[in-house]
Every structure is written in structure tokens, then in C-alpha cells.
Amino acid sequence: MTEHTTIETRLxxxxxxxxxxxxxxxMRKTDLADEYxxxxxxxxxxxxxxxxxxxxxxxxxxxVGSRDDFESRHPRQASFVDTPPDRLAKHLDHTIxxxxxxxxxVDLSSIGEFQRMVLEKCSEIPPGEIRPYGWIAREIGNPGxxxxxxxxxxxxxxxxxxxxxxxxxTDGRIGNYAYGTPMKRSLLEHEGLDPEAIEAQARxxxxxxxxxxxxxxxxxxxxxxxxxxxxxxxxxxxxxxAEDADYRPCKACRPAA
Amino acid sequence: MTTDxxxxxxRLAVDRDGAFPDLVTTLQxxxxxxxxxxxxxxxxxxxxxxxxxxxxxxxxGGYDEDRIRELQLRPWVWTIALNLCRNRARTIKRHPExxxxxxxxxxxxxxxxxxxxxxxxxxxxxxxxxxxxxxxxAVVLHHVVGLPYTEIAESTGRSESTTRSDARRGLAGLRTxxxxxxx
Numbered sequence: 001m002t003e004h005t006t007i008e009t010r011l012x013x014x015x016x017x018x019x020x021x022x023x024x025x026x027m028r029k030t031d032l033a034d035e036y037x038x039x040x041x042x043x044x045x046x047x048x049x050x051x052x053x054x055x056x057x058x059x060x061x062x063x064v065g066s067r068d069d070f071e072s073r074h075p076r077q078a079s080f081v082d083t084p085p086d087r088l089a090k091h092l093d094h095t096i097x098x099x100x101x102x103x104x105x106v107d108l109s110s111i112g113e114f115q116r117m118v119l120e121k122c123s124e125i126p127p128g129e130i131r132p133y134g135w136i137a138r139e140i141g142n143p144g145x146x147x148x149x150x151x152x153x154x155x156x157x158x159x160x161x162x163x164x165x166x167x168x169x170t171d172g173r174i175g176n177y178a179y180g181t182p183m184k185r186s187l188l189e190h191e192g193l194d195p196e197a198i199e200a201q202a203r204x205x206x207x208x209x210x211x212x213x214x215x216x217x218x219x220x221x222x223x224x225x226x227x228x229x230x231x232x233x234x235x236x237x238x239x240x241x242a243e244d245a246d247y248r249p250c251k252a253c254r255p256a257a
Numbered sequence: 258m259t260t261d262x263x264x265x266x267x268r269l270a271v272d273r274d275g276a277f278p279d280l281v282t283t284l285q286x287x288x289x290x291x292x293x294x295x296x297x298x299x300x301x302x303x304x305x306x307x308x309x310x311x312x313x314x315x316x317x318g319g320y321d322e323d324r325i326r327e328l329q330l331r332p333w334v335w336t337i338a339l340n341l342c343r344n345r346a347r348t349i350k351r352h353p354e355x356x357x358x359x360x361x362x363x364x365x366x367x368x369x370x371x372x373x374x375x376x377x378x379x380x381x382x383x384x385x386x387x388x389x390x391x392x393x394x395a396v397v398l399h400h401v402v403g404l405p406y407t408e409i410a411e412s413t414g415r416s417e418s419t420t421r422s423d424a425r426r427g428l429a430g431l432r433t434x435x436x437x438x439x440x
Contacts, residue, residue, distance in 0.1 A: 007432060011381070014378060014401045018289035030277070
């Protein structure tokens with residue numbers, strides 16, 4: 001063997017395997033892999049996952065089961081960690097405590113424009129209030145898309161945090177929920193609502209309420225509607241009925257365009 | 258001829274997120290081995306290797322399907338890696354206080370065999386440091402990483418013939434150093 005070959009062979013022997021953590025770190029830094037943990041949600045423990053852009057999933061543990069089950073149904077690789085990072089922990093606590101999304105970052109980057117508009121609108125509904133599917137459709141400028149709104153909400157990656165449980169059927173029934181109607185009901189009860197009473201009221205044809213002192217009508221769960229005393233409370237079947245009685249829609253809950 | 262890298266490039270074009278982990282596993286050993294010769298220590302080499310792939314992913318995000326298909330994957334990745342090595346070297350020169358780290362390549366050598374391999378790495382790194390930049394790049398990328406000259410030329414922007422003569426002169430330089438080490 002000549003010395004020339006020796007040098008080349010010895011140089012070739014300088015190759016090394018990359019350290020084990022390279023792929024994992026790269027996957028996390030490119031947001032291709034998420035981290036997740038278990039936190040206390042409003043109605044029990046929940047898996048919460050995130051990447052650099054924000055929260056990517058929120059699922060009550062009772063709805064999925066074990067960590068393995070969560071990991072296999074999560075759309076990306078996810079690794080378990082003990083606590084969420086500081087940048088998220090504070091906002092997450094605040095959202096769970098107040099029922100408002102606030103400044104909690106949610107990663108909606110892999111979600112289409114329509115669904116993003118639906119979810120953003122949905123997150124404006126205050127805790128303890130409900131709106132019909134048609135309200136979201138109208139608010140996002142697409143009043144005919146009631147069904148599509150239902151589908152978009154059904155695929156909400158972060159239920160509870162983006163409160164799709166606060167959106168109900170136009171006929172007043174509580175309606176479906178990705179994790180089952182009982183969970184939707186208990187989330188609403190947790191916010192001080194009475195799903196039974198809401199449905200009973202709707203069955204009696206009451207969909208809107210007004211105050212005869214202000215001449216304004218609201219959705220029954222609107223914070224302004226809750227302040228109307230029995231003596232001044234007027235009930236309406238529909239927006240047309242309210243308008244015919246010379247009432248105008250509330251600017252907070254916007255029951256009409 | 259369709260190579261594994263061509264197939265990977267095509268998969269990246271249609272399913273960037275799905276194929277990207279394979280790009281990392283396919284190229285990470287080569288990138289790490291080369292970068293190890295251009296940085297101060299193992300930690301730096303690991304950082305630069307990771308950062309290379311993060312930048313690769315971000316750059317891919319701005320390319321459409323056709324542009325990804327036309328990519329010469331390995332030289333392109335090496336262009337990014339070499340830039341990062343250069344930037345890091347420049348930062349260290351400007352802020353010498355950050356250079357005060359242990360210069361050994363690896364602290365975690367368990368066996369005698371690993372320690373010997375590590376010592377060997379240090380000896381060669383010192384010798385390679387005695388070459389000109391282009392010579393060192395050509396020698397490391399061709400003889401350590403195993404890149405063909407066309408790909409090295411592609412990633413450095415120099416011509417293939419210049420790259421060949423850089424590598425030849427580099428090897429000659431190394432030979433002289435070895436002869437001088439053992440009188």
C-alpha cells in the first residue's frame with residue numbers, strides 16, 4: 001500500500017455517526033414534532049400538545065385513553081414532557097380558568113381559511129353564553145354555510161380552549177359534540193348554564209328575549225339578556241317577530257345582521 | 258439512473274413534511290462528519306448539523322414542487338452547512354471570549370478504542386487546519402464525507418477542475434506534514 005492510499009484511507013476513517021438527538025431536535029425546531037403533557041381541564045384531566053407556533057391539540061383524557069392512544073391519533077410525532085413551557089403555561093392556566101382564549105397561541109397553520117375563520121369567530125363567544133351555528137355563518141359573511149360551520153367546529157383541534165361547545169343548533173337543541181353530547185352539556189353546566197332549561201325554552205318557541213325598557217332583543221344567554229327582570233322581559237320566536245315589535249338587535253350578542 | 262437521493266428529492270417535492278425526516282437520517286452522518294472538521298468541538302458540530310437541517314426545512318418551505326425536484330439535494334445541503342460553519346468561525350474570531358471552551362472533540366469517550374479514535378480525530382483536525390480553506394473543504398468533503406468532485410464544486414461554487422486540484426494539493430500538504438512529524 002502506498003502512502004498516498006494510506007492518507008485517503010485514514011481520512012475516510014474519520015467519518016462519525018451523528019449524535020442520536022439530531023433528528024428529534026430538528027423535528028421539534030421545525031415544528032414537525034410536538035410535545036404534550038396532561039393538565040387539569042375544566043371538567044377533568046386533558047392531553048394538551050404544542051409546537052413552536054402554539055397549542056396543537058386539546059383532548060380530555062377520558063375521550064382518548066392512554067398516552068399511546070393519544071400519540072397514535074395525534075397527527076404528528078408527539079413526545080411526552082412533564083410540564084408545558086413557560087411561554088404557554090401562564091396563558092393556558094388563564095384560558096382554563098376564565099374560559100376565554102385570551103393571548104394563548106393556537107397553531108392553526110395547517111387549517112384552511114374557512115375553518116380558521118369559523119374557529120376565530122367561535123373563540124369570541126364569552127363563557128356562559130351560547131350561539132347558534134347560523135350565527136357564526138352570518139358573522140363570517142357566509143350565511144348559507146351553516147352545515148359547513150358545523151363540520152368546521154367538529155374538527156376543532158383544540159376543543160374547550162376554542163369553545164365549540166358554546167355553539168348549538170338553530171332550533172335550540174344543544175346538538176352534537178366531537179366528544180359526545182354529555183361532555184358538551186357538562187362543559188356548559190360548568191359555565192353556569194342549564195342545558196335542560198335552554199332546550200325546554202326552545203321547545204316552547206322562545207329563541208330571543210327583549211327588554212321593554214330598552215327595546216333591545218338578545219340571545220337568551222347574552223350577558224345583557226340575563227339582566228332583564230321578569231317584569232320587563234319580552235320573548236320572541238324569531239328575529240322577524242322582534243323587528244315587527246320595533247325592537248332592535250343587541251350590539252353585544254348580535255342576534256341579527 | 259435513479260438513486261436513493263433522487264427518489265428522496267421526488268418525495269420531498271410532493272410530501273415535504275413526510276419525507277423530511279428521511280432527508281435528515283440519510284444525510285446527517287455525512288454532514289456531521291464533515292462539520293466536525295470545520296468546527297471547534299463535538300458540541301459545535303452537533304449544533305451546526307441541527308441548524309443545517311432546520312434551515313434546509315425552512316428553505317424547502319419557500320420552494321414549489323418543480324424547484325424542489327430540480328434540487329441537487331446533497332450539494333445544496335452542503336452549501337447551507339458550509340455557510341453555517343463559516344459564520345460560526347467568524348463569530349468566534351470576533352468574540353474571542355466565546356472561544357474559551359475545551360477544544361477536545363469529545364468528552365464522553367467511554368472505551369479505549371473510542372479514546373484512540375478521538376485522539377486520531379484531533380491529530381487530523383490539526384493537520385487539516387494547516388491547509389488553505391478551499392483545500393481543507395475539498396479534502397474533507399471528498400475524502401471524509403465521500404462527496405464526488407462535481408457535488409463539491411456545486412456546493413462551493415468553484416469549478417470542478419479547481420476543486421480537484423484543491424483536493425490534490427491538500428493531500429500533498431497533508432503528506433508533507435506527516436513526513437515532517439516523523440523525522
